[in-house]
Amino acid sequence: xxxxxxxxxxxxxxxxxxxxxxxxxxxxxxxxxxxxxxxxxxxxxxxxxxxxxxxxxxxxxxxxxxxxxxxxxxxxxxxxxxxxxxxxxxxxxxxxxxxxxxxxxxxxxxxxxxxxxxxxxxxxxxxxxxxxxxxxxxxxxxxxxxxxxxxxxxxxxxxxxxxxxxxxxxxxxxxxxxxxxxxxxxxxxxxxxxxxxxxxxxxxxxxxxxxxxxxxxxxxxxxxxxxxxxxxxxxxxxxxxxxxxxxxxxxxxxxxxxxxxxxxxxxxxxxxxxxxxxxxxxxxxxxxxxxxxxxxxxxxxxxxxxxxxxxxxxxxxxxxxxxxxxxxxxxxxxxxxxxxxxxxxxxxxxxxxxxxxxxxxxxxxxxxxxxxxxxxxxxxxxxxxxxxxxxxxxxxxxxxxxxxxxxxxxxxxxxxxxxxxxxxxxxxxxxxxxxxxxxxxxxxxxxxxxxxxxxxxxxxxxxxxxxxxxxxxxxxxxxxxxxxxxxxxxxxxxxxxxxxxxxxxxxxxxxxxxxxxxxxxxxxxxxxxxxxxxxxxxxxxxxxxxxxxxxxxxxxxxxxxxxxxxxxxxxxxxxx
Numbered sequence: 001x002x003x004x005x006x007x008x009x010x011x012x013x014x015x016x017x018x019x020x021x022x023x024x025x026x027x028x029x030x031x032x033x034x035x036x037x038x039x040x041x042x043x044x045x046x047x048x049x050x051x052x053x054x055x056x057x058x059x060x061x062x063x064x065x066x067x068x069x070x071x072x073x074x075x076x077x078x079x080x081x082x083x084x085x086x087x088x089x090x091x092x093x094x095x096x097x098x099x100x101x102x103x104x105x106x107x108x109x110x111x112x113x114x115x116x117x118x119x120x121x122x123x124x125x126x127x128x129x130x131x132x133x134x135x136x137x138x139x140x141x142x143x144x145x146x147x148x149x150x151x152x153x154x155x156x157x158x159x160x161x162x163x164x165x166x167x168x169x170x171x172x173x174x175x176x177x178x179x180x181x182x183x184x185x186x187x188x189x190x191x192x193x194x195x196x197x198x199x200x201x202x203x204x205x206x207x208x209x210x211x212x213x214x215x216x217x218x219x220x221x222x223x224x225x226x227x228x229x230x231x232x233x234x235x236x237x238x239x240x241x242x243x244x245x246x247x248x249x250x251x252x253x254x255x256x257x258x259x260x261x262x263x264x265x266x267x268x269x270x271x272x273x274x275x276x277x278x279x280x281x282x283x284x285x286x287x288x289x290x291x292x293x294x295x296x297x298x299x300x301x302x303x304x305x306x307x308x309x310x311x312x313x314x315x316x317x318x319x320x321x322x323x324x325x326x327x328x329x330x331x332x333x334x335x336x337x338x339x340x341x342x343x344x345x346x347x348x349x350x351x352x353x354x355x356x357x358x359x360x361x362x363x364x365x366x367x368x369x370x371x372x373x374x375x376x377x378x379x380x381x382x383x384x385x386x387x388x389x390x391x392x393x394x395x396x397x398x399x400x401x402x403x404x405x406x407x408x409x410x411x412x413x414x415x416x417x418x419x420x421x422x423x424x425x426x427x428x429x430x431x432x433x434x435x436x437x438x439x440x441x442x443x444x445x446x447x448x449x450x451x452x453x454x455x456x457x458x459x460x461x462x463x464x465x466x467x468x469x470x471x472x473x474x475x476x477x478x479x480x481x482x483x484x485x486x487x488x489x490x491x492x493x494x495x496x497x498x499x500x501x502x503x504x505x506x507x508x509x510x511x512x513x514x515x516x517x518x519x520x521x522x523x524x525x526x527x528x529x530x531x532x533x534x535x536x537x538x539x540x541x542x543x544x545x546x547x548x549x550x551x552x553x554x555x556x557x558x559x560x561x562x563x564x565x566x567x568x569x570x571x572x573x574x575x576x
Contacts, residue, residue, distance in 0.1 A: 014124055014144040017153050021130075021139060021160045021332040029129040032138050034117030038127075041157040041299055042090060042101070042110040043340040044082040052080050056349045056384065057421070059569075060503040062510050068499035068569020070352030073306065077106040080347065086152030093149040097122035105307045119159065127159070135163055137292040139332070155340040157300075161293030161332040163221055164319060188397030189471070190460040191237045192277035195481055198398065198457065201556040204488050205495050207281035209244070213494050214312040215487040216251070216285040217272050217480060220297050220319050223265030224257040225250075225272050225286050226466070233273045233464040238280055245280040248272060251304075255288035267318060269465045270472050275316050275480040279488040285312055294321070295333040295341065298379065302344035311353055313490050313500040316483035318358045318476035320377040322365045322410060335416070338378065342417075345384040352502035356483040358475035359389045359452040363408020363526035364439070364538030371536050374444045376412040376451050383417050386504045387451040388479040389549050390458025391521055403524025403541050403548045404458050406532050409475060411539060411547040413448035422506040423450055426513055426545040436547075437525060437540030453508050455521060455549035456481050474530075485556055489563050499569025507563070512544075512551030517559040521549040 058066045071079075087103065090110060094101045099122060101112040116127045116138070124144040129136050140159040188194065195201070207213075219225070225248070234246040250256065257264060268286070276284050287304070289297035305311045321331050345355060360377035380387035389409040391401040403409055413419075419427055427450040430436055438444070456478035463472045490500045501507060511517035526548045527538030539547040 013147050015147050015150045016142050017145045017150050018143040018156045018160060018334060018336065020141040021162075023162060023332055026130040026132045026162065028139070029131050029136070032116045032127045032129060034115060034120070036116045036138075037113050038116060038119060038138065039113050039158055040111070040119070041296070041303070042153055043155040043157065043299070044087060044090065044108055044110065044152055045154045046080045046108065046343050047082060048079050049343055049346065052076065052346055052350060055079070056346060056503055057506065059352070060349065061422070061506040062566055067567045068502070069571050070499060070502055070569070071350040073106055073351065076347050076350050077108065081107050082152060089149040090152050093146050094122065104303065108306070109303065123159075130162070135292075137162060155334070155336040157296040157337065158293070160334065161295045161337070163292045164294035164321065164331065187392055187460040189462050190457055191462050192274070193237065194397065195278050195457065199485065199554045199556050200558075201278065201485065201488070203557050203560050205492055207279070207491055208495065209242075209281050210283065211494065212310065213487065213491050214283045214285060215275055215314040215483060216287050216312040216316070217268070217275055218287045218289070218301055218315055218317045218319070219255065219265065219268045219271065220289050220294065221292070222263070222290060223268040224262055224288070225255050225268045226264045227256065229264065229269055229464045229467065230272060230276070232467065233277065234280070236464070236469070237462060238277050241280040246276070248276070248284045248286055251285050251287045252289065255286040264466050266463070266465050266470065266472065267476055270461060270463045270477055271316060271318055271480045273463055274461065274477060275484045275487070278481060278484040282487050282491060287315075294331055295337050298341050299337070299344070302341055302348065305348050305353065306344060313352070314354045314356065314483050314487045316356050316480040317379070318479050320357060320360055320380050322360045322362045322377045323375050341379065342382045342384070345379070345382050349384040349503035352500050354386060354483075354486055354501060354504050355384065356386045356388060356479055356486065358479035359387045360410030361390075361407045361474050361530040362410060363528050363535055364412050365410070366439070366527065366535035366537045368533055368535060371440060371443055373415065374412050374439055374537060376414055377410045380410070381414040381417060381449055381451050383420055383449055384503055386453050386508070387550075388475060388482045389452040389455035390473070390475045390478045391455045391549060391553055392457065392459045394523065401457070401519070401521055401553055403521060403526065404473075405524065406459065407474070407530045408526040408528040408535070408538070409455065409458065409548055411452050411526055411550075413445045413450050413547065415445045415448055417449035419447055419449055420505070422509045426509060430542060430545055430547065433542050435540060435542050437538070439537035439539075443537055450547060452550040453505055454482060454518060454551055454554065456553050482554065485554055485559075488556075489560060492560055492564055496564060497568060498566070501563060508551065511559070511562055516562055517555055518551040518553060519555055520544065520552040524548060
């Protein structure tokens with residue numbers, strides 16, 4: 001980090017390790033009370049990350065003799081852990097400032113709580129409030145560290161960053177109230193039963209309750225769930241459920257509203273109802289983070305997974321930023337902060353956990369009048385994320401699907417993360433197609449990580465929120481649905497005595513390239529924003545993989561047969 005920031009050593013032997021954040025629309029206010037206590041994470045420099053990436057490929061690629069042989073936390077720490085000298089240099093510096101720092105379980109980060117006054121002294125900075133209307137968040141200036149400690153610091157969380165600019169899921173209207181374009185009476189009412197029929201969800205074994213198979217949704221910034229709403233949803237739409245199937249576990253301080261200013265979240269209820277409803281009986285959790293700095297909350301989430309002895313095997317995340325997240329510090333996240341989070345994604349993939357993200361509802365990330373750079377959604381554009389786009393029925397309540405028309409299903413090519421080896425063949429083929437409708441060469445990165453991987457219905461979901469049934473849409477709907485199906489695939493493999501699927505992308509691209517597991521979507525494009533307003537540039541659906549719907553929508557029965565035939569993942573098994 002020191003090398004990437006202003007690394008010139010100053011007169012007092014300190015260097016800038018993380019630059020201050022300046023984001024349009026946010027005004028700097030007065031200094032923060034020096035007695036306020038702030039939690040801070042110092043992410044330490046990892047070692048051998050390329051080696052770990054190679055390990056992830058080895059345990060996630062179906063043709064590998066080590067498929068499914070996921071790494072233990074100890075093995076990951078032994079490969080990537082920072083050197084003891086670097087860790088000592090950081091902790092000794094903090095101790096000299098009167099800050100008691102605690103190393104994480106596996107030593108890859110240091111956490112502490114300190115007053116604003118201590119932070120200002122230790123980091124040679126000032127802490128102000130940034131405000132944007134009613135929202136405000138504390139924000140430090142440039143963060144400095146002694147030259148001896150700086151090389152060991154990868155990123156600092158808790159002192160820079162802004163709240164995610166959240167928008168409600170698409171067309172949240174009560175049935176019969178009108179409005180909402182395609183959402184109001186034009187498309188099918190999507191329920192778990194319809195999804196099971198549409199995606200051929202048959203042949204799966206009976207779920208064994210209370211097994212080690214777990215899944216979770218992740219919620220940020222005040223998106224609370226409500227058990228009574230989930231119970232009502234199950235009574236209406238999940239008739240096959242058994243007693244107790246409508247229960248979930250809150251992870252963290254809480255995940256349900258308990259104060260006058262807390263509200264049930266439409267996003268949160270959509271997530272939990274559609275990760276649980278299509279595949280009832282699998283243990284489900286809600287991981288909740290209520291901070292005011294999105295990247296710090298994401299880091300808190302990944303840190304909890306890495307510290308966990310038995311984390312859920314599948315996570316669904318319907319949050320992200322479409323645009324230049326880090327290069328201009330949009331959302332207040334530096335390149336180094338993003339890289340630290342993505343290094344955690346690599347470690348999580350090595351452990352055999354699936355991270356499934358929505359691809360966003362702003363299409364190609366373009367603009368209406370002016371051509372310019374197109375950005376996919378982060379974190380979905382990270383190398384070890386699985387990203388899900390959105391479709392709709394071409395007509396009626398069944399039959400062929402096309403890219404969603406009322407908003408833009410996110411997809412494209414990342415400017416920062418390179419194209420990944422498991423997707424290179426199909427993405428290169430797409431880029432050579434005359435019917436791909438590609439933007440100008442200067443407006444997208446042909447060598448960037450391509451997304452999404454897959455898609456599913458993203459309109460018409462029936463969701464119970466605050467006792468009322470609403471019609472909801474967006475890639476925020478398709479992502480938890482796909483995560484639900486993955487949890488059911490894991491159930492089948494676990495009952496066979498095999499490993500969970502883990503990092504999905506090498507498997508998805510092998511299946512898709514072989515014409516297995518998915519139904520191709522060849523109609524539509526993503527040249528539109530979340531309101532359906534046309535963009536100048538974007539991408540078209542084509543035969544095979546495309547940058548709108550990936551390989552298409554799930555054919556669960558075919559996916560099930562494919563994954564059941566894969567190696568067990570037992571380390572004692574030799575594959576020839």
